[in-house]
Amino acid sequence: MTMLDAHADDEFGEHSHEEILQALMRHLLTAADLDQLCDDADLPQLTHDDGTPVAIDSARTYRDAGVLTLDRGVWLELSDGSVFGLTVQINRRPRDEVTLRRR
Template sequence: MLDDRDDEFGGYAHEEILQALVRHLLTSADLDQLCDDADLPQLTHDDGQPVTITSARVYRDAGVMTLDRGVWLELSDGSVFGLTVQISRRPRSEVTLRRN
């Protein structure tokens, strides 16, 4: 059964869910821990302190002027990234949302 929150996904369920998932993953742990988990080098400032994610917002909440879905990341070193979620092909059959 769908609840009121499922209405937010509308006709863009894939994009909205992937956008929310990326945002959650990037805010559920420190960036240096995520790099360790992925066996990647860590980003550090000149003083050796790790670079952190200071903000991770969906495009809509960040005021990004686009119809695309995505996550706007701001890092402690001043860099800003937009991770865009785009569908290259729609599903072949109808997809429903299921709560765990």
């Protein structure tokens, strides 16, 4: 058992990197309106034909959205009917032991 396994909360388990990044993506996508996020990133805003901004209707984890995958990620549904899956995929584990620290 690694230090990561020994110190990870039950909420994050052995996949703490993926779980934390998934939770962070979900939070960022629900913390502000999509048009505000675009403004903050200096990107153009998505708008409907009538000029109203496209909104995030739902941002859920893959598990909460019922997506059949073992990957971690966020299922994003927009008011224009589009749906996106933003996957968190780890390509390399940390070299050193990692622990979780609560703020």
